Amino acid sequence: MSTAWHSPTTREEVLRLRAELGEDGTLVAGGTFLGVLMNNGILAPEAMISLAHVEGFERIARDGAELRIGAMVTHRRLEFDADIRALCPMIADTFAVVANPRVRNWATIGGVLADADYASDPPAAMIALDARVVLESASGRREVSVEDLIEDVYQTVIEEDEVLTEVIVPLDQSAARYRKFRTRSHEDRPCVSVAAVQASGGLRVAVGAVAGKPQIFHDICALAKGRAMDSGLAREIGTAYAERIDPITDARGSSAYRKRVIAVEVRRALEDLAA
Numbered sequence: 001m002s003t004a005w006h007s008p009t010t011r012e013e014v015l016r017l018r019a020e021l022g023e024d025g026t027l028v029a030g031g032t033f034l035g036v037l038m039n040n041g042i043l044a045p046e047a048m049i050s051l052a053h054v055e056g057f058e059r060i061a062r063d064g065a066e067l068r069i070g071a072m073v074t075h076r077r078l079e080f081d082a083d084i085r086a087l088c089p090m091i092a093d094t095f096a097v098v099a100n101p102r103v104r105n106w107a108t109i110g111g112v113l114a115d116a117d118y119a120s121d122p123p124a125a126m127i128a129l130d131a132r133v134v135l136e137s138a139s140g141r142r143e144v145s146v147e148d149l150i151e152d153v154y155q156t157v158i159e160e161d162e163v164l165t166e167v168i169v170p171l172d173q174s175a176a177r178y179r180k181f182r183t184r185s186h187e188d189r190p191c192v193s194v195a196a197v198q199a200s201g202g203l204r205v206a207v208g209a210v211a212g213k214p215q216i217f218h219d220i221c222a223l224a225k226g227r228a229m230d231s232g233l234a235r236e237i238g239t240a241y242a243e244r245i246d247p248i249t250d251a252r253g254s255s256a257y258r259k260r261v262i263a264v265e266v267r268r269a270l271e272d273l274a275a
Contacts, residue, residue, distance in 0.1 A: 004047040019138040029111035071110025090176035094125040124208030128195035134166040152212035191252040196269040210247040229274040238267035
């Protein structure tokens with residue numbers, strides 16, 4: 001069976017195709033994850049809607065106290081973009097450690113968030129940054145926090161007629177750090193990742209690659225309210241995260257091993273914030 005290929009150039013055309021094709025129309029952003037699914041026979045789309053040529057989907061712009069990033073902006077561009085590095089360097093640092101340059105040249109910010117892969121780097125960073133995504137359909141537009149966007153492994157709240165068109169990041173961080181702990185090669189996915197952000201609303205710590213979605217505990221982060229970050233507080237929060245999380249076991253580490261790593265990496269991320 002041949003697959004129909006659609007290459008719209010306007011936002012309106014994308015939303016129309018998405019509404020018409022429904023679950024039969026598969027969106028194509030960078031195609032890195034989609035290619036894996038198709039090569040392994042997991043997915044055989046009846047129709048594909050390419051976002052590669054849609055006007056405005058590759059835009060990066062500051063909008064007051066927020067940064068707006070189009071869904072088709074690649075990892076490689078986020079790694080090197082001067083405005084990104086000046087306004088929110090943790091974004092650049094996070095996307096710089098995803099896989100390898102070949103993947104980063106094609107993978108997009110919209111694609112990686114919509115895929116909801118539990119072991120990808122960006123979701124934890126975006127949750128710690130309190131980022132939101134814009135979801136659009138022919139019938140309307142809504143904004144959803146990345147924290148609420150991802151429900152479980154490969155599961156999001158995106159409806160079948162919706163398209164993730166933009167990521168919005170508040171620019172209110174006084175400090176932000178991303179740590180990636182690998183157990184195998186330099187290009188490997190994380191065994192544990194930690195994103196820690198000190199912002200106007202308080203401390204936010206997200207731990208990735210340990211469960212179906214990145215883990216953030218606002219009550220534990222609240223332990224830092226009114227207290228100066230030091231090694232003792234960093235250790236307290238790291239221990240609390242390790243005790244709260246029931247990690248998965250996979251090829252990169254057992255549940256028990258991950259618990260030990262979580263405590264250490266959260267502590268180190270918070271010590272980095274205070275440095």
